[in-house]
Amino acid sequence: xxxxxxxxxxxxxxxxxxxxxxxxxxxxxxxxxxxxxxxxxxxxxxxxxxxxxxxxxxxxxxxxxxxxxxxxxxxxxxxxxxxxxxxxxxxxxxxxxxxxxxxxxxxxxxxxxxxxxxxxxxxxxxxxxxxxxxxxxxxxxxxxxxxxxxxxxxxxxxxxxxxxxxxxxxxxxxxxxxxxxxxxxxxxxxxxxxxxxxxxxxxxxxxxxxxxxxxxxxxxxxxxxxxxxxxxxxxxxxxxxxxxxxxxxxxxxxxxxxxxxxxxxxxxxxxxxxxxxxxxxxxxxxxxxxxxxxxxxxxxxxxxxxxxxxxxxxxxxxxxxxxxxxxxxxxxxxxxxxxxxxxxxxxxxxxxxxxxxxxxxxxxxxxxxxxxxxxxxxxxxxxxxxxxxxxxxxxxxxxxxxxxxxxxxxxxxxxxxxxxxxxxxxxxxxxxxxxxxxxxxxxxxxxxxxxxxxxxxxxxxxxxxxxx
Numbered sequence: 001x002x003x004x005x006x007x008x009x010x011x012x013x014x015x016x017x018x019x020x021x022x023x024x025x026x027x028x029x030x031x032x033x034x035x036x037x038x039x040x041x042x043x044x045x046x047x048x049x050x051x052x053x054x055x056x057x058x059x060x061x062x063x064x065x066x067x068x069x070x071x072x073x074x075x076x077x078x079x080x081x082x083x084x085x086x087x088x089x090x091x092x093x094x095x096x097x098x099x100x101x102x103x104x105x106x107x108x109x110x111x112x113x114x115x116x117x118x119x120x121x122x123x124x125x126x127x128x129x130x131x132x133x134x135x136x137x138x139x140x141x142x143x144x145x146x147x148x149x150x151x152x153x154x155x156x157x158x159x160x161x162x163x164x165x166x167x168x169x170x171x172x173x174x175x176x177x178x179x180x181x182x183x184x185x186x187x188x189x190x191x192x193x194x195x196x197x198x199x200x201x202x203x204x205x206x207x208x209x210x211x212x213x214x215x216x217x218x219x220x221x222x223x224x225x226x227x228x229x230x231x232x233x234x235x236x237x238x239x240x241x242x243x244x245x246x247x248x249x250x251x252x253x254x255x256x257x258x259x260x261x262x263x264x265x266x267x268x269x270x271x272x273x274x275x276x277x278x279x280x281x282x283x284x285x286x287x288x289x290x291x292x293x294x295x296x297x298x299x300x301x302x303x304x305x306x307x308x309x310x311x312x313x314x315x316x317x318x319x320x321x322x323x324x325x326x327x328x329x330x331x332x333x334x335x336x337x338x339x340x341x342x343x344x345x346x347x348x349x350x351x352x353x354x355x356x357x358x359x360x361x362x363x364x365x366x367x368x369x370x371x372x373x374x375x376x377x378x379x380x381x382x383x384x385x386x387x388x389x390x391x392x393x394x395x396x397x398x399x400x401x402x403x404x405x406x407x408x409x410x411x412x413x414x415x416x417x418x419x420x421x422x423x424x425x426x427x428x429x430x431x432x433x434x435x436x437x438x439x440x441x442x443x444x445x446x447x448x449x450x451x452x453x454x455x456x457x458x459x460x461x462x463x464x465x466x467x468x
Contacts, residue, residue: 001278002282006325012189012193013186013189013190013193015140015264016185016189017182017185017186017189018044020181020182020185021178021181021185023183024177024178024181024348025174025178028174028177028178029437030172032170032173032174035138035166035170036163036166036167036170037168038077039162039163042161043159043162044159046159047132047154047156047159047203048117048132048134051052051117051132051133051134051153051154052134052155054079054081054152055134055136055152056073056150056412058079058081058150059136059138059139059150059413061459062083062138062147062150062263063082063147064078064141064142064145064146064147065091065145065146065147066083066085066091066092066146066147067083067091067092068083068092073353074075078184079149079152080094080096080097080131080153080154080155081093081094081096081150081152081153082094082101082102082107082150082151082153082237083138083147083149083151084101084103084148084149084151085109085146085147085148085149086108086109086112086149086356087105087110088101088103088104088105088107088149089101090147091147097153101151101152102120102131102133102151103116103118103133103135103151104448107135108135108148110135110148111135111136111137111149112137112148112149113137114137115134115135115136115137116134116135117132117133117134117135117265118132118133118135119132119133119156120132120133120153121156123160123163123164124164126160126164127153128151129157130155130156130157130160131153131155131156132153132154132155132156133151133152133153134151134152134153135149135151136150136151137149137150137446138150138420150410161205163233187436192225193225195218195225195226195229195281195421196225196228197215198215198216199215199228199229199232200271202214202215202216202458203215206236212240213234213239214236214237215229215232215236216229217229217233219229257320259335260291261295264288264291264292267284267287268288269289270284271284281444306328314344315340315341315342315343315344315468316340316341316343316344316345316348317337317338317339317340317341317467318336318337318339318341318348318371318378318380318463319336319337319338319339319371320337320338321348321349321352322335322348322369322371322380323337323371324349325333325348325349325356325369326352326356326369327353329353329356329357329360329367330365331356331359331360331368331369332366332367332368332369333368333369333370334368334369334370334371335369335370335371335372336371336373337371337373337379339371339372339373339468340378340465341378341427341463341464341465341466342424342427342463342464342466343427344464347423350417350423351380351420351423351424351461352380352382354417354419354420355382355420355459355461356369356382358417358459359382359384359457359459360384362386363384363386363387363388363457364383364384364385364386364387365384365385365413366384366385367382367384367385368382368383368384369381369382373465375462376464376465377429377462377463377465378462378463378464378465379461379462380460380461380462381458381459382458382459382461383456383457383458383459384456385456385457386457386459387457388435388457389433389435389457404418417431417433420461421442421443424442424443424461424462424463425442425443427463427464428443428463428464429443429461429462429463429464430442430444430461430462431459431460431461431462431463432459432460433456433459434456434457434458434459434460435456435458
């Protein structure tokens with residue numbers, strides 16, 4: 001398993017705290033490094049200044065043979081120096097230094113070309129008597145002069161102690177800051193993700209079968225988590241509505257199927273009670289065939305309603321398809337085309353066919369189909385001369401298996417307008433049922449034209465024009 005996979009398996013809170021702490025570690029380390037560099041630079045500059053000042057004082061006091069004048073003895077024991085020849089051998093030194101040279105012969109030869117600075121001893125690990133030396137060539141007045149290099153040294157004790165103390169303070173501050181960062185980051189992550197834990201617990205209740213449960217979204221807040229809660233609640237509303245709709249559909253379908261199935265079973269039982277002639281058997285089989293055909297038609301209508309969830313990927317001319325379908329049904333038509341819409345020809349034929357079947361079965365002559373374009377909408381109207389719908393039926397006409405009391409004696413299943421509504425709403429359109437000066441609409445379409453209430457039974461379908 002790669003490092004990335006291992007990191008992605010960690011809880012979100014752990015990843016947030018780790019990322020926040022790592023970022024703070026980088027920032028604080030960079031800031032501490034800058035502070036350390038500035039302090040070290042200031043201390044080194046002070047040491048270099050002391051070395052330069054001591055060198056300027058000592059060079060005039062060195063005699064050609066490498067010994068110091070009497071004035072050099074009055075400089076005190078704090079001054080550390082050595083005089084070396086060209087081979088790096090010690091000619092003279094301050095009283096506090098032993099006879100071993102402070103620098104190597106190679107460094108001595110290098111200093112003949114220019115001043116050379118060297119550190120004796122390391123900061124870490126600490127060493128005893130750390131020094132910083134400056135090796136400078138002594139101006140020669142005689143070619144035979146043995147004295148060649150003056151080495152001046154200053155102690156680095158205070159400088160190293162200050163840097164070590166600074167390192168300790170920076171490390172302690174960094175460690176403390178990381179602890180505070182991790183603690184605060186963990187608390188902030190827990191607080192920010194607390195609604196998510198609450199959502200998860202409530203989702204478990206919903207999975208367990210609780211109905212009507214919604215996520216508790218705190219009011220007055222508009223952050224990412226609350227917006228997620230609102231979105232999930234909207235999704236739960238849609239899912240519950242879909243489940244209720246399907247439950248009602250199953251109940252209605254079961255109710256509608258029960259009657260023809262019961263009738264079919266009764267006919268079979270009656271046919272088996274006594275011996276019948278061939279003619280009687282044929283009559284019974286004809287009745288059974290009628291019931292089976294009705295069951296097949298009902299199943300096909302149910303499949304058509306369920307098929308309304310598919311998306312259309314091609315368009316057609318509404319005027320052309322409606323004109324052909326109106327001729328097939330023997331209805332009058334007034335077409336002002338072309339009127340392109342984002343529906344397949346099969347979907348338009350299904351839509352118009354259901355409207356014309358409803359008008360012929362439950363309405364009355366004359367039946368007229370009109371197609372035109374109004375603004376950005378395609379309008380399809382089916383007008384018949386029947387008695388129309390009652391105001392109560394207008395609001396429920398598109399429900400599956402909904403039929404008026406007067407139409408229950410006629411053929412049909414009450415699924416035609418349900419299929420029409422599914423097709424229209426899926427296409428982003430609007431279905432309007434107008435009767436007796438009243439109307440009811442299903443779906444919404446921006447900038448749709450107003451209804452014309454003339455008392456006739458009018459079904460209007462408004463679809464967006466296809467401008468592609």
